[in-house]
Amino acid sequence: MIRRSLARAALGLALICAAPAFAQAPALTPSHLQVAREVADVTGVTAGITNIYGEFEKSVQDILATRPEMKKDADAVVAALKPEADKRADEMAKTAAEVFARKMTEADLKEIAAFFKSPVGQRYNALRREAMDDLLLVLQPWTVQTSQYLFDRFSQEMRKRGHTF
Structure with missing residues (x-):
């Protein structure tokens, strides 16, 4: 029992001491x-x-x-x-x-x-914000509808299995 505790303590100490070596990323x-x-x-x-x-x-x-x-x-x-x-x-x-x-x-x-x-990259950057704004207008109601749909389906399937919400 004491040996196991000592072994665990030694392993823990070794891992703590080794952690900085693992955490160091190569120099950029x-x-x-x-x-x-x-x-x-x-x-x-x-x-x-x-x-x-x-x-x-x-x-x-x-x-x-x-x-x-x-x-x-x-x-x-x-x-x-x-x-x-x-x-x-x-x-x-x-x-x-x-x-x-x-x-x-x-x-x-x-x-x-x-x-x-590049020209296409510059066009992408110029239009990205506008495209994202347009996408968010569509995405917000879709997110609510999809979330509600999935929850409704989840509830139906759980009821089939005898669970109620």
């Missing part, structure tokens, strides 16, 4: 990170990150619509916060690039970047 090369950042940029991922300041600025302006006496001070504070927002956005864009780099090879990322720089 500067060129791999560069192309990953390029993909994040050309696919619009970084635009979503950098747009946060603009959204913040718009929210402040919406608040100021009811508090015009604060406009001058608020505008100064918003402007002063821009460098901080830019720094945070750049940090997150670097993180996004690292995520892409860890998930995909440098060669694959180069192909993706080439596609999004």
